[in-house]
Amino acid sequence: MIKIIVFHLLGVLQFGFGCYYDAMYVTIPSTSRTIAFSPFGGKLKYLTYLNALLQTAYFAISLVNDIIGTNEPSPAGKPLIRRVKDVMFSSLAFPLSIFVGTTFWGIYAVDRELILPRSLDAYFPLWLNHVMHTNIVVFSVIELVTSFRMYPSRKTALSLLGSFMLCYVIWIHVIYFHTGVWVYPILSVLNWPLRVMFYLFSLGLVCGLFVIGERMNEFVWGNEIQKTVKGSKKKSH
Template sequence: MTRTSTCAYHFILWNWYIFLNVYIPQLGTIFQDGAQTKYLTLFNLLLQAVFFGVACLDDVLKRIKGRKDIKFITAFRDLLFTTLAFPICTHSFILLFSLIEIILRPHHYPSRKTGLTLLAVSSVGYISRILWLHSKTGQWVYPMLARLSPVGLTAFFFLSYISAASIYLLGERLNHWKWGDARELHPNLCRRKAESPTFPHTTCSPAFLFY
């Protein structure tokens, strides 16, 4: 896929998720009053809109500046995708688009410890939001939680994190399968090695051309 096609793909999905985030709250009061941070499905749609917006911005700026790195935006794009957008990409179409994203371009994964820690922090944040809403309203966001004992709730939340962590590891493995270990090296270093006569043979993957 060319840079232009990738940018167009990101732009289309960005607008699609913006449409969903605007349209769904109009369907009923249940989808209003903080529903985007209350229901994981709606939060996921908001997160995807932010990610594809950042990805589209990254594409546009790189076209304007040639092949120079937009370090902060690219790093933020990768961190957002690897630790949040992909691990919680629930539902079929969101998962499909996230899998396509892995195939389209390489993403720099942080160390496994850092990635799973950031995922855990976000999970604790969301669980805290659910518990806070229950303490204020006396009702659970998801009615099924009312049937669980404190031990059952703890087990449910723990298994939910394990599920998200498993998807994180899946994304890491797919990224490695598709793009190899090239992202362990800074893309500029890959270019210098490839262009230097003292490094006639380089192990850098063509993945760095996407940066």
């Protein structure tokens, strides 16, 4: 139990400090010619930053649950904070963290200028890059294998995840039509049909990552899930 508390505390401190440092100290000069850097929207225009905020909130909720809630399998009567924790991780925190990490490093490997131009190295430190794009994946996987949870129904989870992604796509278009620049350089080299395909591919990928998380959870926690389901059925009778 102590190890879980320390792990969740480390998650809060790491991602919280990353968000703070990024907001306070990572400033792109207004004279930069890099396409993605209009001040409109601030840091909240980046999915990476939004995800880091989400991870901070998730690990904070997990830490509070460690103290006043429960991490044990339970067929019924789980505290509200435990139910929020389970749904938040399953529907958003896990698939988004894996999505951000895999898409960032995938595009980076092909052509880093499309996602994090070299001109930003002087402003965006390497350690912060790894906190935002590498550690989120590592911490999410560790969280999945060390803490039991019941996944919500796919309808509930995919509705939350799809709504979040739709809102973000709308948001980046609001920014584009307001400023004339795309949040991510890769969008500037795609025409509209390819952008739509890119959005659909991204939606399919993040939903697929949810299913992968669901399957991984079943593989790791299968026995506990079966006991919880059986306990729920007995209580209902």
